[in-house]
Structures are given as structure tokens and as C-alpha cells.
């Protein structure tokens with residue numbers, strides 16, 4: 001465990017240094033003159049656990065990794081506490097009901113299979129697996145991969161079509 005002594009640093013240097021070190025290791029012991037109330041509040045807001053102990057004429061802070069409480073992340077709410085939502089079928093425009101944790105569905109009107117957008121941080125959050133659970137995570141990531149693969153050639157194609165259209169318009 002790295003021990004960072006900030007006692008001889010200027011006031012404006014202390015906190016940035018602590019956060020910089022935490023970005024590297026997520027765990028740190030800090031030696032500081034007095035109990036830094038605003039710093040502790042900030043750390044707790046960011047999910048760290050902080051233990052303070054008075055040791056002689058200084059205070060030792062034991063800052064530990066953010067605690068992941070499954071389901072606490074607001075970004076996972078759409079997955080863990082799904083709500084019913086109405087989306088429009090990309091083909092026929094009919095209204096399709098979906099739960100916010102559903103990734104695939106079928107349009108009742110035209111029968112098209114629809115891959116829904118999942119509005120959540122689980123695509124990029126490093127704690128997502130722990131947060132929503134392995135099974136849900138794997139399932140969603142699998143569909144996301146398919147969706148990404150499907151959407152890749154489309155923007156180019158659209159650009160091409162637009163160019164062609166402009167060409168034709170210029171000619172007439």
C-alpha cells in the first residue's frame with residue numbers, strides 16, 4: 001500500500017495529488033496534518049471508503065476502492081428496474097412495446113425483428129458486469145456487438161447515396 005505524505009505540500013497541491021494517485025491505484029494511505037472534512041466528503045461522494053485515525057500529531061487516511069453495490073448505479077436502472085416504453089418500428093413505424101432491459105423484439109405489425117437501444121452505461125462502465133450481473137451483461141454485450149456490426153456500413157452507404165443524389169441534382 002502506497003503511503004502518501006502530503007504534510008509539507010502547499011494546500012492547493014494536496015488534494016489534486018491525492019486524486020491523481022487514486023486514479024493510478026484506487027487505494028491509498030494518506031498522511032495529513034488534520035482531518036480534511038471536504039476531502040473526505042468528496043471521496044465518499046465518489047464511492048471510496050475512508051477510515052481516519054489520529055496518530056500522534058497527524059491523521060492517517062485509509063482510502064479504499066469504490067464500493068460497488070449491485071444496482072446502485074443510476075445508469076443500470078434501465079436494466080435492473082425495467083420500465084415499459086413505446087418505440088416505433090424502424091420499418092413500418094408501428095408502435096412497439098418494449099421493456100427497457102429488452103434488447104430484441106418483434107414488430108407485431110410487420111414482423112420485423114428489432115434491436116432496441118439500451119440507454120445505459122453498461123457498454124463502457126468497468127463495473128457493469130458486477131452491477132447488472134454476469135448473465136445480463138453477457139446477453140446485452142452479445143447483442144450490442146451484433147448491432148455495432150450491422151450499423152457500421154450504413155453511414156458510408158448513406159454518404160454515398162447523398163453524394164450520388166447531389167451529383168444527379170447538379171446535372172439537372
Ligand SMILES: [Zn+2]
Nearest residue numbers: 089092107110
Ligand atoms: Zn414494423
